[in-house]
Amino acid sequence: MKELRNISPRRVCLADSMLKLIGLGLSADLITLRSLLELMKCKRILIDSYTSMWFPSLDSLIDILRKLSKHCVKVYRESLEGKAINEIIAMSREEDVCIAVAGDPLIATTHSSLIVEAFKQGVEVEVIPSTSILSIAISLSCLQAYRFGKCVTLVKPRNGIVFEYPIYVIEENRNRNLHTILLLDLDVAQGYYMTPKEAANLLVKLQERLGKRVLDYDDYLIILGAIGSEYGSIQVLKLYELIEGEERYNTPPYTLIIPAKKLHPMEEECIEMLRLRKLYFRPRISMTDIYKVIRVLSSDYE
């Protein structure tokens, strides 16, 4: 059915399909009602399987969507970038195309180029935001949100190229007494996930190479792993403990937080508590729950 839809204050047009970017949040526990509703309403769903992981697993979500008769495919980087963008936009003129992404759909640059291109070609776009590691890492860290500086991804050296940039970001944040979120490199297609220990060694190597002393061995690091999953954990370790200890972080993806040099007394107390107690996020939502909720939300639309 053609629907009269207001797409700008200046013009009204007949639009019967659009492109939707849907955030899946970090996990079944951390998905929003709106994203479930959108998945239910969409016939053609492309599941971005390279940006990050989703718990318990993207495959279990795909199973459910297929059970609900959705045309649902897993896609990789090459299907959402470059030339593929025009194909997606063409498709979304025929029927709603939903691109579902773990976390929030617009943290990755790739997806914003898709929006710009769709806008240019006159295709309507809707963004359904969701839970993101960027705010949840802050929330679970015990640190104050307004004391975070710019965030950065620590990238594994590749083809002899060592990416020095992250150490400069951390240095600048620490010089301004700000915390840093350090996303650890991952390559889902290759099954590569930088571990916290690997990251710690890389940081030390980087600062030695550049003759800097950004981090001391007894500085605290906050280590978040697989947030939203049953293996999810938040730990506080000193840099030397991370380097010398055994690698005990089995489940990616990982995020480190490097606290500012000087903490607020409340932050300090809270970090000390975290260090002693180990906070776990225990998932309680099952894929059966997801299925039931989608069915309930669908009932008005069938």
Added chain:
Amino acid sequence: MKELRNISPRRVCLADSMLKLIGLGLSADLITLRSLLELMKCKRILIDSYTSMWFPSLDSLIDILRKLSKHCVKVYRESLEGKAINEIIAMSREEDVCIAVAGDPLIATTHSSLIVEAFKQGVEVEVIPSTSILSIAISLSCLQAYRFGKCVTLVKPRNGIVFEYPIYVIEENRNRNLHTILLLDLDVAQGYYMTPKEAANLLVKLQERLGKRVLDYDDYLIILGAIGSEYGSIQVLKLYELIEGEERYNTPPYTLIIPAKKLHPMEEECIEMLRLRKLYFRPRISMTDIYKVIRVLSSDYE
């Protein structure tokens, strides 16, 4: 029923109640399944009604929770701070106490002091994170996440005191070519919400007072209002347009984003598109949906 629960790697104890901080996200659309499940399982719920707003309304959520026989009360700042903290902790030794907060529960400092105190007194705490304006503002802004500097709240002058700090934060971010999230002051109890226009005038006044030129009249501002609600909007205006135009932002709370001086070409294109088209977030989840979902999630526990 007493439940054997592992609270640290070193000890196992009998815990039959705990303190939970539950994020409600920004709205019915942006609430997570986990938060709904937790609300359903909790008997005693304190709804923090001063941190921010929730859409369609906290009262409609309270109605539903009461219909489900929850002991559910709206609380104000004085009931979650200072001396009240000990009362809450004492209560949570008797039965689960859930403090439900719009957005993510740990963005406000108040709630981290509650956690620290509970930890000190040996009470278990669980944090259920949620969608937050801090990441959703980034996501909906078209700007790249790793180019955001520290965020800050623009506070209304009170009792003759003018808070100059925000202009320094914006200046520092802009000198480093970073974007700034500027949360606008609100006082839910007093019904005060700083408007975008009020904010723009205050910023100009601040920089005149300090003899700075941090913002030019033709710099772009991204204005987010009531995200998650049916009045939610994202607009791009130049500073002078905001100052000279009529106040057209009827629904708080508001957040401004002040882009860096130099934009990435993709950011520039995307902002131009946003400026032309006006993006709306159209809510689709009703309170009836929330009720139905809670009922479905409850069915395994009854």
